[in-house]
Amino acid sequence: MNQKTKKIAAGLLGGLMAVSLAACGGGNASPGGSTAAGGSGSSSSSSGGSGTTIELAISKSSQDSAFVQQDLLDGFEKETGIKVNLQLLPAEQTATVLQTKLAVDETPDIVQYNLASATTDLNLERNFEILDDQPWVSRLENKEVLSAYGHVYSFHVSQDTGMQGVVYNKDIFEELGLSVPTDFEEFLAVCEKIKAAGITPVFMPYKDNWAANVWPAAAFADYADKNDPTLFEEINSGKKKWADVPAFADILQQQYEVYEKGYTNGDVLSDSYDMAVGKFLGKEVAMMFMGDWLIQNVAENDPEMKLGLFPIPYTADAKLGASPLGGQLFIPKKAKHLEEAKKFLDYVARKDVAQGIVDKQKYVSIFSDVTTPELPEYKQEIVDNYITPKKTILTVDAHMLVDRSELYRLLQDQFAGGIDAEGVLTAWDEKFAQLMKDKEIAGF
Amino acid sequence: MKISRKLYSYYLILPALLIYCVFFVVPALTGLYYSFTDWRLDRVGIKFIGWANFERIFTDKTLLLAIKNTLIFAVATVIGKNLIGLALAIALNMRLKTRNILRAVFYSPSILSVLVISIVFTPMLRSEGTINRIFESAGLGFLSQSWLTDPQIVIWTVAAVSVWQHAGFQMAIYLAGLQSIPKDYYEAATIDGAGAWRSFRSITLPLLLPALNINLMLTLIGGLKVFSEVFVLTGGGPGNASQVVGTIILRSFGEGSWGLGTAVNTLLFAAVTIIAIPLLIFMRRKEVSE
Numbered sequence: 001m002n003q004k005t006k007k008i009a010a011g012l013l014g015g016l017m018a019v020s021l022a023a024c025g026g027g028n029a030s031p032g033g034s035t036a037a038g039g040s041g042s043s044s045s046s047s048g049g050s051g052t053t054i055e056l057a058i059s060k061s062s063q064d065s066a067f068v069q070q071d072l073l074d075g076f077e078k079e080t081g082i083k084v085n086l087q088l089l090p091a092e093q094t095a096t097v098l099q100t101k102l103a104v105d106e107t108p109d110i111v112q113y114n115l116a117s118a119t120t121d122l123n124l125e126r127n128f129e130i131l132d133d134q135p136w137v138s139r140l141e142n143k144e145v146l147s148a149y150g151h152v153y154s155f156h157v158s159q160d161t162g163m164q165g166v167v168y169n170k171d172i173f174e175e176l177g178l179s180v181p182t183d184f185e186e187f188l189a190v191c192e193k194i195k196a197a198g199i200t201p202v203f204m205p206y207k208d209n210w211a212a213n214v215w216p217a218a219a220f221a222d223y224a225d226k227n228d229p230t231l232f233e234e235i236n237s238g239k240k241k242w243a244d245v246p247a248f249a250d251i252l253q254q255q256y257e258v259y260e261k262g263y264t265n266g267d268v269l270s271d272s273y274d275m276a277v278g279k280f281l282g283k284e285v286a287m288m289f290m291g292d293w294l295i296q297n298v299a300e301n302d303p304e305m306k307l308g309l310f311p312i313p314y315t316a317d318a319k320l321g322a323s324p325l326g327g328q329l330f331i332p333k334k335a336k337h338l339e340e341a342k343k344f345l346d347y348v349a350r351k352d353v354a355q356g357i358v359d360k361q362k363y364v365s366i367f368s369d370v371t372t373p374e375l376p377e378y379k380q381e382i383v384d385n386y387i388t389p390k391k392t393i394l395t396v397d398a399h400m401l402v403d404r405s406e407l408y409r410l411l412q413d414q415f416a417g418g419i420d421a422e423g424v425l426t427a428w429d430e431k432f433a434q435l436m437k438d439k440e441i442a443g444f
Numbered sequence: 445m446k447i448s449r450k451l452y453s454y455y456l457i458l459p460a461l462l463i464y465c466v467f468f469v470v471p472a473l474t475g476l477y478y479s480f481t482d483w484r485l486d487r488v489g490i491k492f493i494g495w496a497n498f499e500r501i502f503t504d505k506t507l508l509l510a511i512k513n514t515l516i517f518a519v520a521t522v523i524g525k526n527l528i529g530l531a532l533a534i535a536l537n538m539r540l541k542t543r544n545i546l547r548a549v550f551y552s553p554s555i556l557s558v559l560v561i562s563i564v565f566t567p568m569l570r571s572e573g574t575i576n577r578i579f580e581s582a583g584l585g586f587l588s589q590s591w592l593t594d595p596q597i598v599i600w601t602v603a604a605v606s607v608w609q610h611a612g613f614q615m616a617i618y619l620a621g622l623q624s625i626p627k628d629y630y631e632a633a634t635i636d637g638a639g640a641w642r643s644f645r646s647i648t649l650p651l652l653l654p655a656l657n658i659n660l661m662l663t664l665i666g667g668l669k670v671f672s673e674v675f676v677l678t679g680g681g682p683g684n685a686s687q688v689v690g691t692i693i694l695r696s697f698g699e700g701s702w703g704l705g706t707a708v709n710t711l712l713f714a715a716v717t718i719i720a721i722p723l724l725i726f727m728r729r730k731e732v733s734e
Contacts, residue, residue, distance in 0.1 A: 093698075095698060096697055096698050099485050099700060103485065121485075121700070123485065123486045126486075126488070207681075209681065266571060266572065267570055267571045267572065267590075267593070269590075269592075269593035269681070269682050270566075270570045270571065270592065270593060403698070403699050403700070405695075405698070405699075409680075409681065409683050409684055410683060412681055412682050412683050413595070413681075413682055413683020413684065413685065414683075415682070416593055416594070416595050416681075416682035416683055416685060417594075417595070418595045418682070418683050418685060419683070427505075435699070438484060438700075438701060439486060
């Protein structure tokens with residue numbers, strides 16, 4: 001009897017303690033919970049910051065970002081006494097980790113992320129500070145690339161968004177007497193000639209499924225711009241479906257045709273993006289559907305290599321795809337050292353500091369009082385041939401309100417032979433509707 | 445009796461019980477609760493939505509495919525790991541000169557990180573990789589496949605890699621079981637005129653049942669919970685062709701559908717329990733004592 005009572009008592013006690021612990025956990029997670037840990041009162045002191053450490057979270061894949069270079073961080077610490085600690089997040093899980101950190105109020109003080117993705121992945125309005133009243137905002141030449149919902153939410157010293165199209169090796173084109181193709185027929189003809197010369201015409205690293213999105217992302221946007229300017233608004237309000245646009249299926253089919261005709265590397269689903277630089281350096285491939293950042297990466301390894309960029313040739317006179325600007329800095333509303341984080345942006349925005357970064361990275365400056373340095377040849381060409389004559393178009397990514405990774409998987413599936421072009425769009429419609437519904441967007 | 449009671453009070457289980465509750469019971473119960481909610485990244489409040497998450501699981505094609513793939517993987521690896529493990533154990537229980545070396549060789553893949561395995565196997569399994577080249581040079585070109593990129597066979601490939609890695613571990617358990625069978629049983633059987641097959645069926649197998657039970661349980665639960673092999677070898681691709689329940693959970697969390705993710709997790713937990721426990725009870729009954 002006694003034994004039994006003890007057993008029950010022990011069980012009850014254990015259960016009670018567990019429940020009370022769980023309750024504590026719940027309490028801490030609520031917005032009103034204690035933020036004392038690590039604060040050491042610095043955020044309230046206006047004199048500010050000496051001796052504090054602010055946390056900057058950044059994806060591991062962006063760790064060579066201009067904002068986290070050691071000399072910049074050292075300079076900031078020397079001047080203000082504020083140390084910047086980097087939190088490197090695993091590349092494939094950056095979004096998940098940041099979402100979780102924001103949800104449980106373990107927010108870093110500064111986050112580097114892409115503005116367009118931040119609106120879909122991180123709930124920009126709820127989680128991040130509006131920076132409209134910051135001193136550097138008045139010096140911005142191009143406020144739009146840092147803004148969403150009519151407010152400045154992010155910071156960058158560059159306004160160059162990165163262009164997407166077909167990266168090509170100019171030397172190979174010259175040796176074979178080829179000129180830049182202006183429509184799909186010409187593109188196939190160029191591929192045929194390159195193949196005949198024993199070089200792989202197009203490198204498709206579609207083990208990384210996002211890479212299969214470059215062709216459609218630019219071509220869809222250009223199609224809509226020319227034929228149906230309100231198309232994405234209609235798609236985003238549930239009035240039209242992706243599969244309702246026959247041209248989309250044609251565009252996807254074109255990309256597949258390049259593969260089907262044997263103009264690519266043999267094993268497109270086994271090759272990954274990190275092999276691309278090596279393939280170009282070894283002159284094994286002549287072209288790739290990618291952004292101009294690839295040209296920059298190749299140039300870092302071999303400055304002699306002449307690469308260029310032309311628009312996705314799905315039709316005649318296509319515009320060059322422009323990525324939404326990426327790599328901006330954001331300040332979470334719940335940052336523990338809000339003032340210090342803003343000080344960091346002030347410091348980076350200062351004329352001399354910003355000029356140093358812009359010069360070193362060869363950025364197109366966003367500040368009116370910071371001059372753009374002489375650009376590399378390929379970039380100058382892009383500026384002269386596409387940006388200045390306004391022959392660029394924001395890619396579909398800029399219009400997407402939801403996570404796109406399922407679309408990438410479907411594109412990959414097309415190359416695995418699992419579905420055809422129409423199948424990609426129908427399946428994406430289904431997933432898209434579900435994601436939009438989850439987000440409680442009207443029309444779904 | 446009385447003395448032992450004085451020595452060990454039941455209060456001593458409290459610390460262990462507490463840890464068990466805090467780290468297992470409470471998360472499991474809260475998980476169960478969240479799987480009935482619309483908990484999402486972009487919602488401020490959490491709403492109770494009944495069975496909606498589970499309805500979605502059983503109507504979403506990708507999720508159904510993931511469940512199918514998980515079952516294929518579990519069944520294939522349970523059979524593969526146990527058959528090969530048992531065969532290896534019987535072979536390496538014989539008096540071979542290289543016995544100890546061979547045991548170490550077959551066991552060694554199971555101590556490698558699955559990440560290392562993927563780095564080794566991914567290039568081998570490419571269309572122009574080592575495995576296909578071996579087939580071609582042996583005149584068996586018709587056997588070469590796009591091992592990791594053909595949606596029809598990719599899950600089988602991942603299962604095969606897993607069998608390769610873990611069969612040695614199963615072998616170790618079977619070996620321990622085999623060595624606990626007294627030699628005189630076999631001697632008596634030989635005198636009675638029993639052949640190799642007969643003594644395997646009537647002596648080895650029944651006395652090996654405890655080891656078999658443990659191995660079946662381990663491989664079955666491991667198979668149903670599969671995640672890392674798929675994640676590192678294919679990432680669930682091409683497309684969604686090799687998604688399993690584990691990778692779907694990760695994907696749901698990545699999309700911010702935390703409620704759905706926990707629902708899939710709850711379902712996995714329930715499935716493992718429902719399949720494993722009756723099997724365990726059934727197998728226990730079959731066990732014999734010497």
